Amino acid sequence: MKIIAEIGTSHGGNLEKAKRLIDCAVESGADYVKFQWVYADEILHPDTGFVNLPTGKIPLYQRFKELEVKPSFFEECLKYTHEKGALFMCSPFGIRSLEELLSIKPDAVKIASPELNHIPLLKKLAELRKNQNIPLVISSGVSHLSDIEEALSILGRENVTLLHCITSYPAPEDEYNLNLIPNLSRVFGIPCGVSDHSLDPVLVPSIAAALGGTMIEKHITLSKETDGLDDPVALTGEQFALMSHCIRQCEAAFRQYGENAKGYILKQLEEEYGERVEKIMGDGVKKLAQAEEANYGRTNRSLHFMRSMKAGEVINMEDIGVLRTEKILSVGLHPRFLDKVIGAKLTRDVEKGAGLQWEDFTIHN
Structure with missing residues (x-):
């Protein structure tokens, strides 16, 4: 299972902090370090509303404007990530950020859940991937099965990984319905994992690994008390390292027990977490989670x-x-x-x- 440390915009535009986050991610077991290439006008209208932060209530558009950095920022982050022995992944949010991202040759591109239906972006990405078959990861939070199908009809399925996701911050573990991982993989014929916004560093990642997930994405932060948009739901380095250790233990179980490892892992989790494990696994039917229904x-x-x-x-x-x-x-x-x-x-x-x-x-x- 590949582990993605989602730094997102937690760097706040500060390159030295970005490097500390990269260090933290790599030391905590991440295979990929992931960023977000933000231009506010590719994401929001200036009149979109407000967000509550520790520093007060500010316009959400303005908050994204503050997170804009020059392409050279990401070039340096990519270089530093490679120096540390990890791979660089990044999410674009529009045509401009996509073209600039591909110009620095990332190791993978991530399409976030809100952009799953950004048809012009997906068409441009499909066009550019014809000459540069870069690995692609797409998240499927706040979506229906038909939304995923439409996106894949544009992007194709070669070298694509799908991440099941709940677009809620934090996401309730009990609504994760992780039996979707093998089901979505069978339906679309591509590898599937999970983008996890729940707070527990062990439960969702370990169950996902037991069910055959090939990739796990979790936010990482230097401190939950800082003012990054996702810092309150991110894992600290110590928590992220615990998650990585549990995932590697699951992989070791599969090497030792083969397919029997699934039952072994789930039994171990049930002994510690009880009936919550079965609830998190769910019925495997793709539908909006209750926590995200209002956001569709x-x-x-x-x-x-x-x-x-x-x-x-x-x-x-x-x-x-x-x-x-x-x-x-x-x-x-x-x-x-x-x-x-x-x-x-x-x-x-x-x-x-x-x-x-x-x-x-x-x-x-």
């Missing part, structure tokens, strides 16, 4: 007006953003309809940030 459509992407416009105006590409709706804006049309929207004429006035609706425009063939 809001956390993932839809079409939004970038400026206020008047009835009669024609919609151009620069007028539309493929964005996360998040806090207060209205959810728009699915990104798959972007091509139909461009060139359409507005039938009524619209406000900046609002999600596009079919009633907003007419399409002229």
Whole structure:
């Protein structure tokens, strides 16, 4: 099982802190060190709402703006990661970050759950992968089976790993439904693992390993008390090392007992955690977890007006953003309809940030 230490944006734009996080990840047993290539306008509209931080309530868009760094930052992180003997993975959030990411030749690209339906991004990635068959990891939080199928129909399945995920921070262990790991692998014919946002460093990762997961992703932090967006749900280095040790113990069990190792591992976990193990395994049917039901459509992407416009105006590409709706804006049309929207004429006035609706425009063939 490959272990991903998700640094994300916990570095806060500070290169020295990023290097300390890389050191922590590698020393704690990570195979991959992962970052997020953030440009705020690829993710959110400026009017998307607020986020509560220890320093107060601030606009979420502005928080992402503060996390923007130059490409040279990631070049240095990639170089340093390689020097430490690990692999470099990163998530892009739009076309610009994708192209800049591929230009530094990462070891793998990760598509995060909210971008699973970012159709323009997926199409561009599929185009660029034709000449550079870089390993690809995609997360499937806050999604239906049809969403995964559509994404894979664009990206293909060669050199792709799927991560089951619950998009909730923290994610309740009991809702993880880890029997999805072997089921999704069979359905799509690709390796499957888990992106884990639960707080326990042992339970979800160990059960995932027992069920044949090939990859585990967990956030890592230097301290849960710092102001990184994901720091409260991340593992400290000591916790991450414990997780890595448990996963390697599961692998050793498979080497010793073969397929019988699954029962052996689960029995050991049940002796310590009781009936929680069975609950975490779930029924293996793909559905939205209760913790993420309210986020479907809001956390993932839809079409939004970038400026206020008047009835009669024609919609151009620069007028539309493929964005996360998040806090207060209205959810728009699915990104798959972007091509139909461009060139359409507005039938009524619209406000900046609002999600596009079919009633907003007419399409002229």
